[in-house]
Amino acid sequence: MKKERLEYYKMILTDLKNSILEDLDSIEDQHIHHSSAKEYGDSAYPIHLADIADSLTEAELGFKLKNSEEIILAAIDAALKRIEEGTYGICQDCGARISDERLEVMPYAVRCITCKSVYEKNKTK
Ligand SMILES: [Zn+2]
Structure with missing residues (x-):
């Protein structure tokens, strides 16, 4: 970055x-x-x-x-x-770069949008 x-x-x-x-x-x-x-x-x-x-x-x-x-x-x-x-700005799960669109909304995000949805899914199981 x-x-x-x-x-x-x-x-x-x-x-x-x-x-x-x-x-x-x-x-x-x-x-x-x-x-x-x-x-x-x-x-x-x-x-x-x-x-x-x-x-x-x-x-x-x-x-x-x-x-x-x-x-x-x-x-x-x-x-x-x-x-x-x-x-x-690097996803802690997959190591991909977190998009600027996502960081603009949530500057403290630790996961990219893909890993976040996987994480949320697992969390609610
Ligand atoms: Zn990721």
């Missing part, structure tokens, strides 16, 4: 990483911190069960969101590492 192309993907990946890091911060603020403040809040009144259920759902949602963002974050870091190592 050409150096300019690599620089371009590196920029996209870094941007993406920063926006996810910002998202993670706001998810924590909005869901996790907020809901635990609600659960152990300073209110002298007993907390209604419905409120607890609500805040649990919020916390769980926050956790799930956070989890999937963290998976993407790990994939981005791995992609940045591959750029450094010079293996970026």
Whole structure:
């Protein structure tokens, strides 16, 4: 892959990483911190069960969101590492070059579109 192309993907990946890091911060603020403040809040009144259920759902949602963002974050870091190592854009299963169309959509892709569909098929078995 050409150096300019690599620089371009590196920029996209870094941007993406920063926006996810910002998202993670706001998810924590909005869901996790907020809901635990609600659960152990300073209110002298007993907390209604419905409120607890609500805040649990919020916390769980926050956790799930956070989890999937963290998976993407790990994939981005791995992609940045591959750029450094010079293996970026190469399918980890068959060694073929991953198309630019695919990398534009998913710059942290580790498989070409063919291997991805095989992988997805095996995964759901
Ligand atoms: Zn492949």
